[in-house]
Amino acid sequence: MTPELIPVAYEPHGRTEAIGRYSDGQFLASVTYAFPEGFRLDEGWEEQKRLYAVLHLFDGDGHYRDSQIWCAGSWAEQQRDPDGADSVLTRARAHLAGMLRSLPKRTYTDIAIRPFQLTVDGVFFGLVAKEDDDGGWAELYPDHLGFAEPWDGTYDT
Numbered sequence: 778m779t780p781e782l783i784p785v786a787y788e789p790h791g792r793t794e795a796i797g798r799y800s801d802g803q804f805l806a807s808v809t810y811a812f813p814e815g816f817r818l819d820e821g822w823e824e825q826k827r828l829y830a831v832l833h834l835f836d837g838d839g840h841y842r843d844s845q846i847w848c849a850g851s852w853a854e855q856q857r858d859p860d861g862a863d864s865v866l867t868r869a870r871a872h873l874a875g876m877l878r879s880l881p882k883r884t885y886t887d888i889a890i891r892p893f894q895l896t897v898d899g900v901f902f903g904l905v906a907k908e909d910d911d912g913g914w915a916e917l918y919p920d921h922l923g924f925a926e927p928w929d930g931t932y933d934t
Contacts, residue, residue: 830847832844841890
């Protein structure tokens with residue numbers, strides 16, 4: 778069974794390196810590629826795959842509060858300038874760093890949050906709890922990080 782509060786472990790230099798607590802609660806942030814809902818893999822997919830800087834905010838008890846989601850550009854743009862100072866990836870990382878700097882008394886540490894969901898630019902974002910005959914798990918979208926027993930905050934991709 779999926780717990781009400783989903784633990785997410787802080788992993789320096791990993792996919793959960795930008796999570797923790799700040800003066801008003803908890804945060805979960807990432808830079809992630811995503812496709813809009815209903816996307817079909819055909820010609821032009823490179824323009825549909827977009828890179829986002831994402832910051833989700835929660836209160837101290839893990840209830841969702843708000844999100845800041847910013848699109849840095851497309852995979853096609855990134856391929857045209859993959860290593861430049863103005864590449865899509867560089868812009869996304871810089872924007873995320875600015876969002877994180879705005880959080881007062883920020884510390885990077887494990888968090889525990891409740892499921893939530895929202896759609897921005899046709900892209901689904903959220904932490905969704907799921908159940909089947911084998912038990913429960915939760916998945917973070919669009920990052921595709923899965924959390925399950927033993928519910929220690931580690932993830933699977």
